[in-house]
Amino acid sequence: MHAILQYIESYLGSNQTPGAAGNMFWVFVYILLVFLGLSVAVIAMNWLERKILAHMQVRLGPMRVGPHGLLQPIADALKLLLKEDLVPAEADHVIFWTAPFMVVLAAFTVFVVVPFGPTHAITDMNIGILFMLGVSSLSVLGIVMAGWASNSHYPLMGALRSSAQMVSYEVAMGLAVTSAILMTSLNAAGTGTLSMIGIVQAQLVQGEWFIFKFFPLGLIAFFIFAVAMVAETNRAPFDLPEAESELTAGFHTEYSGFRWSLFFLAEYSAMIAVSSIAVTLWLGGWLRPFPNLLGGATWDLAFSLVPGISFLFLAALCFFNAARMPKHPYFRLQTLGLAAFGTVLAVIGLVLFIPGVRVRVQDIFWFAGKVTGFMYLYIWYRGTFPRYRFDQLMRMGWKVLLPMGLGVLMLTAGVALYQQNLWHR
Amino acid sequence: MLIGGVLVITRRNPVHSALALIATLLAQASLYLMLYAPFVAGVQIILYAGGIMVLFLFVIMLISVQQSLKERQFNSQWVAGIIAATALGGLFISVYLKGKDLVPEQAAAVGEADNTQRVATMLYGQYMFAFEIASLLLLVAIIGAVVMAKKKI
Numbered sequence: 001m002h003a004i005l006q007y008i009e010s011y012l013g014s015n016q017t018p019g020a021a022g023n024m025f026w027v028f029v030y031i032l033l034v035f036l037g038l039s040v041a042v043i044a045m046n047w048l049e050r051k052i053l054a055h056m057q058v059r060l061g062p063m064r065v066g067p068h069g070l071l072q073p074i075a076d077a078l079k080l081l082l083k084e085d086l087v088p089a090e091a092d093h094v095i096f097w098t099a100p101f102m103v104v105l106a107a108f109t110v111f112v113v114v115p116f117g118p119t120h121a122i123t124d125m126n127i128g129i130l131f132m133l134g135v136s137s138l139s140v141l142g143i144v145m146a147g148w149a150s151n152s153h154y155p156l157m158g159a160l161r162s163s164a165q166m167v168s169y170e171v172a173m174g175l176a177v178t179s180a181i182l183m184t185s186l187n188a189a190g191t192g193t194l195s196m197i198g199i200v201q202a203q204l205v206q207g208e209w210f211i212f213k214f215f216p217l218g219l220i221a222f223f224i225f226a227v228a229m230v231a232e233t234n235r236a237p238f239d240l241p242e243a244e245s246e247l248t249a250g251f252h253t254e255y256s257g258f259r260w261s262l263f264f265l266a267e268y269s270a271m272i273a274v275s276s277i278a279v280t281l282w283l284g285g286w287l288r289p290f291p292n293l294l295g296g297a298t299w300d301l302a303f304s305l306v307p308g309i310s311f312l313f314l315a316a317l318c319f320f321n322a323a324r325m326p327k328h329p330y331f332r333l334q335t336l337g338l339a340a341f342g343t344v345l346a347v348i349g350l351v352l353f354i355p356g357v358r359v360r361v362q363d364i365f366w367f368a369g370k371v372t373g374f375m376y377l378y379i380w381y382r383g384t385f386p387r388y389r390f391d392q393l394m395r396m397g398w399k400v401l402l403p404m405g406l407g408v409l410m411l412t413a414g415v416a417l418y419q420q421n422l423w424h425r
Numbered sequence: 426m427l428i429g430g431v432l433v434i435t436r437r438n439p440v441h442s443a444l445a446l447i448a449t450l451l452a453q454a455s456l457y458l459m460l461y462a463p464f465v466a467g468v469q470i471i472l473y474a475g476g477i478m479v480l481f482l483f484v485i486m487l488i489s490v491q492q493s494l495k496e497r498q499f500n501s502q503w504v505a506g507i508i509a510a511t512a513l514g515g516l517f518i519s520v521y522l523k524g525k526d527l528v529p530e531q532a533a534a535v536g537e538a539d540n541t542q543r544v545a546t547m548l549y550g551q552y553m554f555a556f557e558i559a560s561l562l563l564l565v566a567i568i569g570a571v572v573m574a575k576k577k578i
Contacts, residue, residue, distance in 0.1 A: 127540075145444070160486075163483070
């Protein structure tokens with residue numbers, strides 16, 4: 001018993017990720033935390049998408065199920081669990097069952113290396129970014145299998161289109177990622193790193209987020225990745241494979257109930273995963289704004305109060321809206337619910353002011369905040385842009401983004417060599 | 426890996442064989458990891474399992490599976506097969522027993538952390554010519570495929 005407690009406590013003083021320290025207990029704890037956080041994020045994303053799209057289209061979105069529709073995702077989940085689980089006639093049972101499993105596996109395994117902080121990752125592989133790109137390319141296999149196993153021509157066409165699109169934009173993504181990795185090698189030793197935590201630390205040491213480095217090359221590389229990641233996850237404006245008016249929902253047409261919700265879960269998780277890659281590579285990961293320029297104890301304190309203040313702001317919004325609810329007895333329960341939710345947010349905000357918690361949670365907050373910004377951009381794109389036709393989509397992937405990626409890579413390499421030569425004079 | 430390999434050759438349905446091949450390739454990537462070569466493992470997953478197998482699946486899906494499920498599987502030369510397999514197995518066993526100097530047990534443990542850098546230094550330094558020739562070969566293959574597939578040039 002004492003040995004177990006000692007094993008658990010032996011990790012608490014180290015400055016490594018639990019995978020690197022080899023501590024299995026904390027690895028499991030972190031995996032559980034990431035899984036829970038991801039589930040909450042997917043649920044929140046579902047609600048946010050419907051509400052934000054609605055407000056962009058000058059309507060209200062779900063308002064009935066909970067106060068301002070906050071319980072709508074739970075109602076959706078219950079509905080999907082209770083639906084009849086169909087398998088189409090003459091469909092291949094093994095592959096029909098395996099396909100959503102592969103997609104969810106690929107979408108969730110990616111989070112093993114996502115760095116929420118300098119020691120807040122499940123593990124830190126030497127090939128972190130390579131692992132992420134590789135495992136997310138396994139989801140293409142799941143989609144192909146899903147389309148084929150449904151034994152129906154709409155899903156098959158949707159699956160073929162979707163996988164062709166994903167494979168094409170993976171090339172552009174890879175080139176943009178390469179030019180960011182190149183920037184990690186601009187140190188005295190001259191060697192870069194593929195590990196996710198190492199990339200953010202390179203940005204900290206060089207004092208500049210890679211999006212601003214060698215302006216405008218970092219920006220163009222970020223732009224290429226931002227477009228390719230939207231195409232990679234089959235989201236608007238690149239969502240022809242799952243467009244309802246063209247293909248009756250594409251490769252997941254024949255899936256119902258829980259299996260469909262697995263696809264949907266995997267799609268949102270993949271969105272969060274590629275946004276994490278973009279945040280880590282270009283936007284400085286867990287670093288707060290201006291870690292070097294506005295350094296020092298007082299600025300650190302000021303920035304570390306931001307998580308608590310933001311949660312208190314959200315709680316204030318909840319209370320304000322609860323006060324604005326109609327004073328009809330029908331709405332009494334909803335008003336109470338909204339006030340309770342606001343209280344929970346306020347308690348979280350107050351807990352985030354405690355110095356011990358503040359120091360540890362700060363990095364996770366900045367990382368999550370940046371990823372949330374990307375999620376808002378995803379929803380914004382969906383509400384704004386018209387859909388690309390499939391040949392326009394493929395043309396853009398191969399004829400526009402690929403040459404741009406090659407050009408940015410060559411120019412970044414050239415400028416980096418020039419800068420290094422200036423150093424080793 | 427063995428199970429995956431056996432499943433590839435024994436399944437009637439070609440899509441099941443392709444899936445078993447994917448499992449075999451993932452097992453191969455983990456073998457590379459055990460040999461302290463994480464970069465090669467990562468590249469194996471990205472390119473082979475995530476790229477080439479997708480193309481395999483495209484082609485398999487576009488041919489008719491019903492026909493191939495009904496075809497008779499011919500294995501009437503099992504005598505010659507057994508003799509060849511025994512000979513190959515004997516060759517492997519004799520290499521393992523007699524050639525212990527060829528496979529040193531300790532040399533691979535060095536340099537796991539900088540596997541990527543070492544592969545890059547060797548590929549772009551010492552083996553640059555082979556690298557360029559391989560890329561030229563791929564270019565020729567691409568041009569050939571486009572020429573054969575286009576309706577009019």
